[in-house]
Amino acid sequence: MAANKTVVVIGGGFSGLTAAVEAAEAGCDVVIVEKNPYLGGRVAQLNKYFWKLCPPNCGLEIQFKRIKNSAQVRIYTQAEVEEVKGDEGNFEVTIKTRPRFVNDRCVGCDACAQACPSFRANEFNFGMDKTKAAYLPFDQAFPFRYVIDEKACTKDCGQVCAAACRYDAIDLNMKTETVKLKAGAVIMATGWNPYDATKMDILGFGTARNVITNMMMERLSSVSGPTKGRIVRPSDGKEVKNIAFVQCAGSRDENHLSYCSYICCLASLKQATYVREQYPDAKVRIFYIDIRTPGLYEQRFYWKVKEDQNVTFTKGKVAGITEDPATGDVIVEAEDIFSGGKIKANFDMVVLATGMAPSTKESRSVKAVKYTPEGFVDATGKKGIYAVGTLKSPVDVARSAQDATSAVMKSLQSVRRS
Numbered sequence: 001m002a003a004n005k006t007v008v009v010i011g012g013g014f015s016g017l018t019a020a021v022e023a024a025e026a027g028c029d030v031v032i033v034e035k036n037p038y039l040g041g042r043v044a045q046l047n048k049y050f051w052k053l054c055p056p057n058c059g060l061e062i063q064f065k066r067i068k069n070s071a072q073v074r075i076y077t078q079a080e081v082e083e084v085k086g087d088e089g090n091f092e093v094t095i096k097t098r099p100r101f102v103n104d105r106c107v108g109c110d111a112c113a114q115a116c117p118s119f120r121a122n123e124f125n126f127g128m129d130k131t132k133a134a135y136l137p138f139d140q141a142f143p144f145r146y147v148i149d150e151k152a153c154t155k156d157c158g159q160v161c162a163a164a165c166r167y168d169a170i171d172l173n174m175k176t177e178t179v180k181l182k183a184g185a186v187i188m189a190t191g192w193n194p195y196d197a198t199k200m201d202i203l204g205f206g207t208a209r210n211v212i213t214n215m216m217m218e219r220l221s222s223v224s225g226p227t228k229g230r231i232v233r234p235s236d237g238k239e240v241k242n243i244a245f246v247q248c249a250g251s252r253d254e255n256h257l258s259y260c261s262y263i264c265c266l267a268s269l270k271q272a273t274y275v276r277e278q279y280p281d282a283k284v285r286i287f288y289i290d291i292r293t294p295g296l297y298e299q300r301f302y303w304k305v306k307e308d309q310n311v312t313f314t315k316g317k318v319a320g321i322t323e324d325p326a327t328g329d330v331i332v333e334a335e336d337i338f339s340g341g342k343i344k345a346n347f348d349m350v351v352l353a354t355g356m357a358p359s360t361k362e363s364r365s366v367k368a369v370k371y372t373p374e375g376f377v378d379a380t381g382k383k384g385i386y387a388v389g390t391l392k393s394p395v396d397v398a399r400s401a402q403d404a405t406s407a408v409m410k411s412l413q414s415v416r417r418s
């Protein structure tokens with residue numbers, strides 16, 4: 001039987017988007033299956049990219065434009081793959097889609113959100129603010145279409161949004177749907193999740209109000225974030241002039257993540273520049289075990305940030321983080337390997353450089369796949385199924401994109417097999 005020419009890409013982050021556009025431009029029909037109501041994955045949540053410090057939206061915009069220009073890419077958002085059956089060239093993929101309650105007549109006018117009386121925690125900003133139950137996931141969301149959160153919307157309040165919409169775009173009768181389709185190859189690109197910082201009880205996340213994670217810091221620094229880019233502390237809105245970064249928060253620890261998360265040192269160096277740019281007198285202290293800035297990042301980025309006299313580096317493990325209840329300050333206790341002593345210091349805010357955990361730690365829909373003990377894809381176990389990007393190991397965006405492109409080469413062989 002001739003191979004089917006469709007490539008199904010599971011996950012619409014940077015890896016999946018790259019795989020999709022490369023496969024489409026090479027002549028394949030492509031279906032993207034994305035769990036979120038928008039494409040872009042974690043990169044959409046970043047404020048800037050290391051090392052050039054440009055906005056990630058530039059890179060995403062290019063991929064979105066390539067998708068818009070291609071008639072060969074179909075997108076299912078709020079969708080997950082339930083099952084992949086069959087063999088290389090002839091897979092049957094079962095997709096389940098959750099209702100968005102907003103159809104493609106939506107023009108993004110915001111009337112539904114303005115009328116909507118219900119609120120929900122904004123998971124795009126890690127719960128640091130709220131949106132209405134009818135919401136746009138973020139300013140540059142693609143597809144640029146509102147969504148109604150069914151957990152936050154009651155039937156009665158849904159009618160209020162529907163009445164406010166002049167375009168007949170709200171459909172409260174949408175249901176969960178199952179779609180089955182044929183594909184010649186499947187690319188898994190479901191990426192990573194931030195490691196749960198509450199699991200490290202000595203680091204104060206969830207108990208000290210001004211301890212946040214590195215991904216929260218990306219949102220806090222972003223003009224589209226909860227404070228419109230003002231880096232202020234969550235407890236009282238005070239400007240953050242004295243901040244600590246705690247490296248390897250979970251990573252390289254046999255009780256949490258046994259591996260190095262690859263990007264955390266670079267992310268903290270990058271975030272140090274966010275603070276220094278906003279507050280010229282701010283002091284930044286980075287607690288680390290080893291600074292790891294692989295390849296060219298060492299000279300291009302680490303050395304540059306190190307030149308800043310207001311950024312200091314302390315080699316030593318952090319032993320405890322607590323809150324001073326009177327001031328909201330965060331107290332960090334750590335060893336200082338170079339001086340041989342112990343440190344106890346107060347900060348306005350602390351950022352935990354939490355590691356990257358594979359998304360497959362929680363959801364493993366493609367059965368043939370073999371996983372490492374940490375949950376990364378080790379080998380897909382079947383010809384015609386390929387895994388890419390941070391699903392295989394923690395990497396940066398450039399390496400995710402390169403990996404996706406090489407998986408497309410393999411997919412072309414799968415769909416062109418006769």
Ligand SMILES: Cc1cc2nc3c(=O)[nH]c(=O)nc-3n(C[C@H](O)[C@H](O)[C@H](O)COP(=O)(O)OP(=O)(O)OC[C@H]3O[C@@H](n4cnc5c(N)ncnc54)[C@H](O)[C@@H]3O)c2cc1C
Pocket residue numbers: 010011012013014015016033034035036039040041042043046048049050051079080081189190191192193214215218263267270354355356359363388389390391395396397398400
């Ligand atoms: C604090 C921090 C800062 C960073 N800063 C930078 C930086 O400046 N520069 C840089 O190069 N890298 C940076 N990175 C790394 C960067 O985020 C990753 O390289 C990038 O997200 C990898 O993209 P991906 O597509 O592999 O994964 P993801 O971005 O995780 O995308 C995966 C996609 O799959 C979807 N998905 C998940 N499960 C399913 C499922 N079951 N079904 C369907 N879809 C699913 C997700 O919703 C998501 O859209 C940073 C990382 C961190 C932690």
